[in-house]
Amino acid sequence: MVYAILEVNNSSDILPNITLGFQLYDSCYNEVRSLMGTSWILSGKENFVPNFNCHRNIMPSAIVGDMPSKASMPIARILGLYRYPQISYASAHPLLSDKTQFPSFLRTMSNANYEMFAIARLVQYFNWTWVGIINSDSDLGRSGTQLLTKEIESNGGCIAFQEVLPLYTSMESVYRIVDVLKKTKATVIIVYTTMENLISLMEVASFNNITDKVWVGTGSWSITSDFPRREILTTLNGSLGLSFQIGKIPGFKQFLYSIHPTKYPDDIYIKTFWELAFGCVWPANKSTPLKEGSVWCTGTERLDTIDTSVYDVNKFIYTYKIHNAVFAIAHALHQMNICVPGHGPFTNGSCADIHNYQPWQLLYYIKHVKFNNTAGEPIFFDENGDVPIYMDILNWQLFPNGSNQYVHVGSYDASSPKGKELKIELQNILWNQGQLQVPISVCSDTCPSGHRRATRQGEQICCYDCVPCSEGQILNPYDNSECIRCPEDKWPNSKKETCLPKPIQFLSFDEMLGTSLACISVLLCLLTFSVFCLFIAKHKTPIVKANNRELSYLLLISLMLCFLCSLVLIGRPNMITCMIRQVVFGVIFSVCLSVILAKTMTVILVFSATNPDSKIRRLVGLRIPIYIVPSCTVIQIVLCIVWLAIDPPFSEFNMEAEIGTIVIECNEGSNVLFACVLGYMGLLASISLLFAFLARKLPDTFNEAKFITFSMLVFASVWVTFIPAYLSTKGKHMVAVEIFAIISSSAGLLVCIFFPKCYIILLHPEMNSKQFIKGANNKRW
Template structure:
């Protein structure tokens, strides 16, 4: 180790605490030629904010000494040393603190009476780690306020190390939670080329990938000769589609990168920072603050230190004569030089003589820009405050120990003025007290305090000023899933981001589309393919689709399976109610014709057309119109069995009557011929048997059909997309075809017989009308076949009802309307004389 006079800032007391602080943040390394004693390390770049950490320990000890509750009648002293953010300086400071001599003597304690009982520090992990290894050999308590390296939690390596700041591994988890919260899945990572940076980058990459995210790029910033890498990384940032970049870097390596990014005007990125640089005051250039505007960062929890702001406002070189750093602070804070120095000290470059501004001592600390010397937001400063209080509370408990009830062998206690380091370490590990915010402070088995992190948002204002705004926090003690809390309304994003920025490789798939990974790309880069018909997006995996159950169908967005709409021809819908009304209307018309025929049953026109068969035909037409009602409504077993049977029997009966009427006309007119052989058939009244026989055949067919394979209601899932059609399954298709075929046979025979008899003479010869009606009947049912086959669902039933009504209406109109017309409007034609006269004229002709 380099040895030199390493004078620090000290204050005598009954018992003493040591403190190591990185007030300067850079050192000049001397050239070592091994021929002469090396020159001491020269410290550069005085850091105003880090000096505040230094003053926090001074203030806390002053407050403890003034307290009547904590360590009463005991005065605490301190020995503070500036390590200049350097490992070697940190070890030199520890030697000075522990040996008690200006000329340090390693492994010797030359002033045992005032030997510090514990060391507070250091800030950087790189300085705390070697120091903790040495102090751990003696179980000498060390409480750091800023070292976050995860390895420091391993008590096998660092048994006497404790800290009032979190383990850096927790930052990894918080960063991953932030990405998940804002749905940022395509992220870049930049880390420092050191142990903390590399391990942190690996952990955060793993956590991001576990949450379904991807790493767009992972770049490392070298410690030395880094500008070439900075240029390359900035080029990668500009070309990448990733909007969010995690900077897991130390402040030393991050500043050159962000300066280069600001030169290239990269303002469309969201930087996620760790505690290594988030609340740094080193970003003095306005361009850098513009680049970082809208970024998010993790910071240690904000804390309150009562009276500390007033203490800072009252510091002055004329008051703190023993503080070797106060004048350097003054010169850097007010950009002036004390007259006795004549120039700037080694921590600042010397300007031209004519540009020197002399310090007068009248400068006021409360006039310093809060962005440079913040006296309102205490984070790491509060950690220093907590660290000193932790040791003080441990000493207080040691001092109040009752012999016989102590924590050591046989209930013994330790002497606060003469004890072993490991005894104080025991008390520090087991302290529990509430800080000024009422929060309980204690150390867990790893020497860490309860975890709570603030989430900050960099916000820059038009006047060039900026501030860190707390927009949420992470509380490790909160219930699982509720650790992270964000107030989105407080966030101000960078230029061009009015809403939450998007950072994805591929835009999210529209609803009802699944992700299809692109070969050779990461899972965050994908194409979107629509789910097939009848499928929804898998709620547990957006890369798969699920087929809905048979009785369900996807909603319009293909996100849920909904029960299919049940469809049947009902009375509640316009089509069903219209067909029902038409059916009833035609039934009433037929009934009116029937009543008219009953009333005029003795008139020649009714008698001349076989009125008994006409009555039967009208009755069958009425039932034919009404049977269509059985096709309307929700199908069930009974309606399915009844409606087709009714339709078949009634139609067969109707056509049988028409056949009987036609045969009757032919037999009567043929019997008038003297040579006709049909005279004997007329006497046998064959037409009377046609109706029951033909109808009975159909009834037998229907009975066999119902007995063998009766129709039943079924749910047709495939008839229409997204609809369940309740319809009647006809059971045996062969028997159903026999029933229909028999009706077709009767209709064909009736049409043939009617065509043969259409030229028979008589004014009221019905065969012409029967022929025309049967042509209408045949046309309707021949048209029905293609129409029936081309429709689906309830329209199929509607087509069948329409065919029934049309064919029945054709029979009614063609056969009975002309007779009703004569009966009602031309009664003079409804007379025997007219019929006889017409017949006479026909014969004369």
């Protein structure tokens, strides 16, 4: 404080031609002495006289102090009655921000609550969800721990344990806490207490070789290396500490080195310090005998030669705060001094007289002061009398050679936007045992992708089991304790982290199955076309003429169309193709079956017509088969027209046919009419089979009925087998089964009816003659 006042008095920018003085009072960390000092300052007498000013000279403008919050509070209550300015440099209790109780209290030390906010943010940054807390048994320790717990839990973390360290150390309590430390799964331990309270705990912890913990500290212990044993430093190696920003005071180090008993002869403490620092004795007078082993102090000793453990001129923790407090008062007085009447802050623009002002007037100026200190940092007070909150994050590093130091690894700025208050230089942090990887402190490991957290009964939310999400579900991105079902048109990815559009499935020409079926259909169509060409080329031969040449041509053409109609079933279904595929399938197969029926009836009528007394010849004549094909086909066409008019087939997205896919398929519309179309084809096939069976006793020359019977049996077996196969398959494989049935049944007709004739035409042409046919034996089957 002395140095700060000297700076102000030597400055031409602040209070020119005005000299500041000061009075010092040592409260000895005692509330009673603090109140005595306050009464002395207010009244001017050691014996306090309320509301009386006995100062012979000017009354002090403001009070800087006290250090502990428990001493500042009673002072602030008294000074608040008079609105007398008080600026503390070390009192951090959150209650002091209450301007109702402490209207004239301000401080250059930050509110202790922000330490809790900073620690909670630090814990969240490193994803530590399972931490322990050790706090001192004090009002500040309890309230701070309560706030810290609330902040950590609001960020999704949990408190593994919370232990209280008595102010007056009890070894029983220390051993109990160490036992908890040995058993806990928490790696990170937050300690909110003073160094004096912590030493016993650290000694026992180091004795028990507890070196796998990360200690996060606040207050003085977290930024000091003044522990009595190196083992404690080893235990604390890698710890993180929060320190309110320690700015530099230009010239202050030189000022401290320049202190000398001759410079301040009235200061009784300097001589005592000098004797202790240099191990010498100041002679009271020349006749005073020198004790054995002692030397006289000569005054030529230099403070800059003393080890920093004795005289540290680099740690300006509270000195920096005192410096800011003095300059805040000086700047407030300066603003009061330069006030222009008529433009002042008080009634009618009046100003305060710097030589005769009221305490509340100076308090106004201090509350509104704003300046940059000698380190270039902005200083001002908010509505609670607190300065901007800025803290350094330090990492305690112990090196193999025995040296140690605190390394600046980050900062916390409460004025930054939410979520950006913390800045960490991760590459500079050295954790316990020299590790570079961030320690893990969790109750349960992170669940794999696609697993939700199931909290264990009776335990905190951070202790959980991992349960996989059900099929079709993903982990809720906003709540990892539940799984949510994907929309109907979406499906989870492999990790069950997000819902992706379901792949659309249909039998296409681009895949192996679709290509294979299409190739088979085309090849069989070409084979049928080859048979057709063979029959055209041999149309005058007896075997072609004997089996109703025109109906054979029509049957071959319809079989070619049957093979080709399967191509309509391949590709992406739409409204047009869905209607075409079923209509074409029904009509073409009806033509095939009606032609086969006509061929069978032709054989029967031919032999029936040879008998002049035949009733069939008289009733229907020989040309009745010619009308069978169009009439049977027309019936199927009418059924299809009615079907398309009433409830036609349409394409639809089937979300349930196959898991994880959308199957585009044709919905048949009216199942009744679809059944009628299929039933009609079944009727034609049954009638054809019946007539073929009736023609089984005809002569061998005209035994095509035998092959028709075989073909109808193949046809029937294919479609009877098709029904359960079709119902048991899903998705595009249903279409593949239908195509296979179409190809198989059509191929059965081609092979059974036409291959025997092709065999004779190509391999045994001698059998394809009238002589062979007429000379053939009449065989029965």
